[in-house]
Amino acid sequence: MNVPMQQSDATVPTDELATESAQRPPRGLPFWANPRLGLLAVIVVLVLVFSSLRSSFLNTDLTLVPMQQDLSVFLVVGLAQLAVLSLGHMNLAVPRMAAISAFAMGWCYQHLSVPLWLGLVAGLIVGAAVGALAGWIISATGVNSFVVTLALDFALVGLVSLLYSHIGDGVAFAAHPAGMNTLRNDTFSDYCAGNVCGPPVPLIVPIALLAAVLVALLFRLSRVGREILMTGSNARAARLSGIPVSRRVVQAHALSGTLAALAGFLLAINSGAFSADIGNSFLLPSFLGPVLGGTLLSGGAVSVLGTIFGAALTEVIRTGLNLLNFSVQDLNIYIGLVLLVALSLDRVRHVLAERRGSRA
Amino acid sequence: MTFIAEQIVKVFPGVRALDRATLRLEPGTIHALLGENGAGKSTLIKVVTGVYQPDGGRLLSTAEDGSLTELSFGGPLDAQRAGIGVVHQERNLVPAFSVAENIALQAVPKRRGFVDQEAMRGLARRCLDRLDVHLDVDRPVSSLSVAQMQLVEIAKALAVDSKVLLLDEPTASLTGDEAEALYTVVGALRDQGHSVVLVTHKLEEVFAVADTMTVLRDGRSVAEAQPLAEHTRDDVVTLMVGRAHADLQLDSRSVDTTTAPALELENVSTAQGHHNISLHVRRGEILGLYGLVGAGRSELARAVLGLDAITGGTVRISGEPVRISSVGQALQRHRLGYVTENRKEEGVFLDQTIARNVSVTVWRRLARLGLVRGNDERALVEQYREQLGMRISGPTQLAGQLSGGNQQKVSLAKWLAADCDILVIDEPTVGIDVRTKAAFHELIVGLADAGIAILLISSDLPEMITLADRIAVMSEYRIVGELDNDHRYERTSHAVIRMIHAEIAS
Numbered sequence: 001m002n003v004p005m006q007q008s009d010a011t012v013p014t015d016e017l018a019t020e021s022a023q024r025p026p027r028g029l030p031f032w033a034n035p036r037l038g039l040l041a042v043i044v045v046l047v048l049v050f051s052s053l054r055s056s057f058l059n060t061d062l063t064l065v066p067m068q069q070d071l072s073v074f075l076v077v078g079l080a081q082l083a084v085l086s087l088g089h090m091n092l093a094v095p096r097m098a099a100i101s102a103f104a105m106g107w108c109y110q111h112l113s114v115p116l117w118l119g120l121v122a123g124l125i126v127g128a129a130v131g132a133l134a135g136w137i138i139s140a141t142g143v144n145s146f147v148v149t150l151a152l153d154f155a156l157v158g159l160v161s162l163l164y165s166h167i168g169d170g171v172a173f174a175a176h177p178a179g180m181n182t183l184r185n186d187t188f189s190d191y192c193a194g195n196v197c198g199p200p201v202p203l204i205v206p207i208a209l210l211a212a213v214l215v216a217l218l219f220r221l222s223r224v225g226r227e228i229l230m231t232g233s234n235a236r237a238a239r240l241s242g243i244p245v246s247r248r249v250v251q252a253h254a255l256s257g258t259l260a261a262l263a264g265f266l267l268a269i270n271s272g273a274f275s276a277d278i279g280n281s282f283l284l285p286s287f288l289g290p291v292l293g294g295t296l297l298s299g300g301a302v303s304v305l306g307t308i309f310g311a312a313l314t315e316v317i318r319t320g321l322n323l324l325n326f327s328v329q330d331l332n333i334y335i336g337l338v339l340l341v342a343l344s345l346d347r348v349r350h351v352l353a354e355r356r357g358s359r360a
Numbered sequence: 361m362t363f364i365a366e367q368i369v370k371v372f373p374g375v376r377a378l379d380r381a382t383l384r385l386e387p388g389t390i391h392a393l394l395g396e397n398g399a400g401k402s403t404l405i406k407v408v409t410g411v412y413q414p415d416g417g418r419l420l421s422t423a424e425d426g427s428l429t430e431l432s433f434g435g436p437l438d439a440q441r442a443g444i445g446v447v448h449q450e451r452n453l454v455p456a457f458s459v460a461e462n463i464a465l466q467a468v469p470k471r472r473g474f475v476d477q478e479a480m481r482g483l484a485r486r487c488l489d490r491l492d493v494h495l496d497v498d499r500p501v502s503s504l505s506v507a508q509m510q511l512v513e514i515a516k517a518l519a520v521d522s523k524v525l526l527l528d529e530p531t532a533s534l535t536g537d538e539a540e541a542l543y544t545v546v547g548a549l550r551d552q553g554h555s556v557v558l559v560t561h562k563l564e565e566v567f568a569v570a571d572t573m574t575v576l577r578d579g580r581s582v583a584e585a586q587p588l589a590e591h592t593r594d595d596v597v598t599l600m601v602g603r604a605h606a607d608l609q610l611d612s613r614s615v616d617t618t619t620a621p622a623l624e625l626e627n628v629s630t631a632q633g634h635h636n637i638s639l640h641v642r643r644g645e646i647l648g649l650y651g652l653v654g655a656g657r658s659e660l661a662r663a664v665l666g667l668d669a670i671t672g673g674t675v676r677i678s679g680e681p682v683r684i685s686s687v688g689q690a691l692q693r694h695r696l697g698y699v700t701e702n703r704k705e706e707g708v709f710l711d712q713t714i715a716r717n718v719s720v721t722v723w724r725r726l727a728r729l730g731l732v733r734g735n736d737e738r739a740l741v742e743q744y745r746e747q748l749g750m751r752i753s754g755p756t757q758l759a760g761q762l763s764g765g766n767q768q769k770v771s772l773a774k775w776l777a778a779d780c781d782i783l784v785i786d787e788p789t790v791g792i793d794v795r796t797k798a799a800f801h802e803l804i805v806g807l808a809d810a811g812i813a814i815l816l817i818s819s820d821l822p823e824m825i826t827l828a829d830r831i832a833v834m835s836e837y838r839i840v841g842e843l844d845n846d847h848r849y850e851r852t853s854h855a856v857i858r859m860i861h862a863e864i865a866s
Contacts, residue, residue, distance in 0.1 A: 221731040223723040230720055233709040239667075240698060240706050241720045241774065242688035300711050 039292060039309040043316055050320035057323055060200045065187060068201060071315045072208035073266045077282045078289025078307045079215050080259035085290055086219060087232040087252050088299025089145035093134060094260045094286045096156035098279035101127040101261030103163050106173035106274025116179045123261045130156070131257020135250035164276045172275030183269050204266050211262060216304035218255075228252045232299025288314050288339060314339070361443065361523045362386055362422040363408075363555065369416030370403050370579075377403040379579040380417065385524055385555040390546060392566040392588065393559045395576035396600055396822065401559055404576065405526055409446045410439030440466065445517030446526040451509055453516075455502035460484035462501050463515045487515040490552065491545045507538035511545065525549065526557040531565060532652055536861060543569045561821070563593055564857065575599040597849060601822055615645045615829065620679030622782050622813035623664075623696070628673035630663040632656065634837045637673070639815075643781070646804065646814045648828030648845070650821065650856055656837035657817045658701050661784045665690050665698050677782070691721060694782070697775030701786035701817070703764070707771035710760035714752055715741050717759045717770050721778040744773035749799060765796035772803070783807065786817040801826055825852050833859045 051057040058064065077094065084091045091097075105123035108114045114122070134152050138145050164171055188198025218225035228248045231238040239245045263282065268274045291297065292313060293306020314335070321331050363385045370378040378400045385391055395401045406412040408419070410433030419431040421442065433439045453462045460481045469479035484497040493511050501509060510530060517525050527546070531539040546556050546569065558570055566573065567588065575583040575596065582599050621640035628637045634656055641647035651657050662668050664675060666684040674681050677694045690696040700706040708717050715737040719726060726736045741755040748769045752762065759770055768788060775783055785804065789797040804827055808814050818824050824831055825847060832842045833856050841859035845852055 217731070221733075223727045223730060223732055226716065226723060226732065227720075230709055230712065230716065233712050234705075237700075237706050237709055238720075240687055240700050242686070242691045242778075243720070244686065244688055300709070 036294060036303065036306050036309055039306065039313055043309065043313050046313070046316050046320060050316070050323065054320075054323045057320060063319060063323070065200060065202055067315055067319050068205050069270045070318075071311055072202070072204050073263055073270060074285045074289060074311045074315060075208045075308055076211055076259055076263040076266060077286045078293075078311050079211060079304070080256050080263060081286035082290040082295055082302050082304070082307055083215070083256040083259055084145065084252050085232075085295050085297060086225075086228050086299060086302045087145075087249060088297070089138065089232075089249075089252070090297075091131070091134065091149045091253065091256045091260075091286075092146065092283065093130075093149040093153035093156060094256065094263075095279035095282040096153045096160060097127050097130050097257045097260035098264030098267070098282055099160045099276070100130060100156055100163075101257075102264035102268050102274050102278040103160060103168065103276075105261075105265060105268070106175065107168065109175040109177045109274070110169065110173045113175075114177070116177045116183070119177060120262075120265055123265055124258050127257040127259075127261025127264075128254045129257070131260070132250050132254035134257070135253025138253070139246040139249040161276060168276075171277070172273045175274075176272075180269060181272075184272060204269055207262075208266065211259065212304050212308060215255075215259070219302050219304070224248070224251060229300055229302070232301075234300075285311070285314060292339070361424075363444070363524050364420040364422070365404070365408050365417065366420060367417035368404065368407055368414045368419075370400075370407060370412060371415050377579055378407065378414070381576055381579060381581045382417075382584050383408065383557075383574050383581070384585040385557060386572070386585075387523070387555050388550055388553050389571045390550050390556045390558060390569055391585070392570035392573040393557055393576070394563075394566065394573055394596065394600055396820065399576040399600070400579040401576055402528075403579075405446065405528060405557075405559065408439070408524075409444055409526065410434070410436045440520055440522070443521060443523035444526070445520065445522030445524065446528065447510065447513040447517060447530065448528050451513065453501045453509055453512060456500060458498050458500055459488075459495055459504070459512055460497035462512055463487055463497070463519050465516065467519050483519055484515065487518045490518060490548070491515060492548060493545065505538075507534050507542065510534070510542060514545065514549075522554070524555050524557065526559065528559045529561070530558070531560065531562065532654065539565065561819075562857075563596060566596075567593065577601075594850065597822075601849075615642050617642065619643070620676070622678060623815065624674075624676040624679075625664070626674045626676070628660075628663070628675060629671045630660065631669040631671055632659045632663060632837070634660055634663065637839055639832055639839065641782070641813045641815050643813045644808055644811050645830070646808045646816055646828050648824040648831040649815060649817045649834060650819070650824050650828075650831050651834035652819060652860065655834045657819075657834050658786050659837075660834070661698060661786060661815070661817060664784070665696070691778055691780070692724070695778070695780050696782045697721075697778055697780035697784070699772050699775055699783060699785045699788065701790075703767050703771050708759045708767050710758070712759060713756045714750075714759055714762075714770055715755035718744060718773045718777055721774045740777055741773075744769075744776060747776075748773055748803060763796075765792045765800070768792060768800070776807075780812065782813045782815070784815045784817070787819065788816075789818075789820065789823060797823075821853050821856065822849060824856075825849050831856060835860045 047057070056062055080094045081091060101123040104126040105119045108119040108122045134149055137143070138148050141148075183203050187200045187202050189200045191198050219229060227238070227243045228251065230241070230243060231245050231248045235245055260279075260282070264278050267278050289307040289311035290302070292310030293308070294303045295301065295306060317335055318331065321334055326334060365381070365383040367380045367382055368378050369376070369380060381400060381404055383393065383404060393401055393404070403412065407414050413433070419433065421429050421431055423429065431442055433442070454465070457465075463484040464480045467483070469476040469483060471479070481497050488495055488497070491511060491514060493515070495508060495511070501512060504512065514525065530542055534542060543565070546558070549556055558566065560566060570588055572585050573583060573588050573591070573596070574581050574585055577600060619642070622643045624640040625637050629635050637660060639647065639649070649657050649660070659668065663670050664684065666686045666689065675684070676682065677696065682694060684690045684694065684696070687698060690698070704710065709720070715734070718741050719732070719737040722740070723732050726732050738755045744750060745752060750769045750773070751766055759767060762770065772788075788804065789800050792800065801823070804814065804816065816824070816827060825845060828845045830842060831845050831852070833840050840862070843852070843855055
């Protein structure tokens with residue numbers, strides 16, 4: 001389109017009043033206000049503290065490999081929540097979406113003897129379907145996502161135990177499809193070309209990282225992902241900008257369900273069985289990773305890198321306190337406290353940065 | 361009590377909303393506060409009623425013996441205690457409460473910690489009597505007409521002993537008879553020694569009832585407490601509009617009438633209550649849709665865009681009957697865009713970057729294999745930054761950091777990026793200072809000159825008369841008339857206002 005207007009600024013009746021504020025650079029925050037850098041610093045400090053108190057903290061087999069395995073699971077769990085935090089929604093059914101998907105996978109391995117990858121695909125589809133259902137209910141009824149997913153989680157708790165007791169094998173499937181134990185036990189250091197072996201990284205880590213990269217690409221570059229973020233930023237404006245808002249809500253929740261299913265799969269690999277208790281520990285970690293990493297609960301902005309750091313921080317604290325012989329109960333208290341402090345510090349840092357920015 | 365707001369300054373980020381505005385209110389007068397949209401009227405009202413604290417100037421009251429008291433309002437309650445009451449455009453009554461409960465809301469008579477029902481009714485009756493209004497004080501407010509609610513609001517202000525009463529657009533949603541009744545009440549208040557401030561766009565009413573006036577332009581008081589008898593309508597309009605505004609003189613554009621109209625509505629009715637609406641706008645033409653607030657203009661636009669149901673009639677685009685079910689469809693199939701009325705709520709994404717705000721409508725086009733490249737987006741921003749004169753620091757600045765005028769440009773840019781043939785532009789210059797407004801007017805004319813069909817919705821009559829080729833007048837969800845605009849304020853505004861009044865009277 002060629003619109004002949006306003007050849008130069010000189011002919012424009014300028015908006016002088018807005019000039020002073022516009023010519024200033026945008027109120028950029030100083031680098032130390034970046035929550036990701038702050039998290040990284042805290043992680044480094046904690047690693048130094050824990051490893052000086054207990055040298056076994058840096059032991060590859062005892063600590064580092066299990067940590068990476070746990071981290072992979074909780075990263076994907078965090079991504080599952082992040083997928084709907086982008087909308088300003090919540091998915092309290094992440095645990096049970098993982099559980100019912102894990103049931104589907106276990107059932108496929110047990111009764112259809114499908115290969116590992118095919119069962120995974122089946123489970124992901126189940127997760128996506130349950131997530132899409134949640135999204136559809138939310139957009140069709142306009143009921144708050146908190147309430148819808150809370151109710152859905154409750155319903156699924158019953159359904160999962162019913163499924164295991166009636167058409168499952170009690171509380172877990174015994175089937176171990178080919179490759180499951182390899183995926184569980186091996187690290188890349190078990191694969192050598194001549195004298196050169198891989199790093200001590202468990203095989204499931206690339207799966208989690210691939211998921212993270214795909215989610216990051218989705219929200220950063222793809223049209224659908226960006227439109228989900230715009231919907232989270234301002235749903236009314238999104239509708240009035242031509243974005244199919246209901247469809248984006250369903251898609252975000254379907255993505256959340258898919259990632260929950262993947263997390264369920266990874267946990268089943270780690271623990272060695274597709275069992276009824278998969279997902280039970282997912283709810284708090286699903287919020288911790290994204291929220292510590294700077295993803296807003298109000299929607300419109302997500303940080304995948306922050307989610308990785310947030311999940312890592314939680315895992316470092318958990319492992320470190322564990323090595324210092326804290327009991328499970330103590331562990332929960334301290335993790336809760338550390339996270340409260342971390343979040344408060346984050347807020348303080350942000351306020352300080354804003355003040356400095358507004359003075360500039 | 362004489363109340364004076366002296367040399368008031370109020371600055372918002374990017375805009376000096378009030379720049380040494382003075383308002384002087386004598387007891388026993390009806391004082392009109394005049395100015396165009398964005399001139400600073402509502403900001404001044406908010407300063408006077410304690411909602412905003414001024415950045416400069418002072419608030420004074422004079423007692424009968426001539427002594428001055430400086431006032432300082434920490435909040436609305438302080439202003440109320442100082443005797444300043446306000447009746448807002450948006451009603452502040454509790455619908456489920458009775459008339460008496462609403463009137464006594466801020467001055468509840470109590471006995472032993474409980475509400476004294478009899479005293480409360482007595483207070484309400486006394487207040488209504490002073491207005492010479494007869495209403496059953498036990499009726500719930502929800503059962504009252506709009507005009508009656510307004511009277512209850514005034515009575516409510518009297519209940520807390522207000523000496524100064526501000527009425528913000530009191531007749532916007534009243535019929536002619538109701539407005540007359542209201543002004544009888546206002547006259548009675550004046551005779552009882554109150555000073556009444558009337559904020560309205562309706563100059564007829566001002567000349568009929570007010571004694572003095574203050575005119576705001578661009579945040580300044582260009583006329584302070586002057587007797588209205590010394591002024592003509594033309595003077596007042598010139599004071600309000602100023603020279604800068606009248607500079608944009610347009611000749612009537614020649615529009616190609618041989619082709620089918622770009623957008624045409626024939627006998628359209630909607631679920632919202634529109635009836636038999638017929639309009640058309642051709643490429644290169646600006647059709648103004650004028651009406652008072654609540655006349656159903658934006659609602660019509662929303663129905664055309666598929667956000668509300670159309671229950672009858674035909675919408676045609678380039679001669680073809682269409683059924684539009686969403687904004688996305690309007691955009692992709694018909695190149696019809698809608699620049700919304702409330703830019704902060706509906707027009708821009710405040711917490712997103714300018715790049716995303718501008719490109720949100722065109723990701724479908726920009727995407728390759730579903731992925732959007734940042735460079736394409738930034739190029740788009742640079743293009744419109746120049747074309748629209750956007751004052752921004754860069755494509756990654758957040759839209760929420762911009763001034764109102766620049767946000768509006770961002771909101772417009774997203775539809776220009778989408779290459780629209782038809783644009784519905786709803787109240788484009790509300791709350792924008794005069795200079796940016798003039799720039800916006802040039803922009804809109806430029807768009808029409810480039811061949812875009814524009815349906816301009818505005819309740820700012822001078823703006824309408826400056827921009828539109830034809831003006832369709834809407835009142836109570838009907839089109840009550842249409843006229844060719846000759847860009848002469850006096851004649852056209854009379855004609856438009858006559859149309860609305862004729863409709864209300866019938």
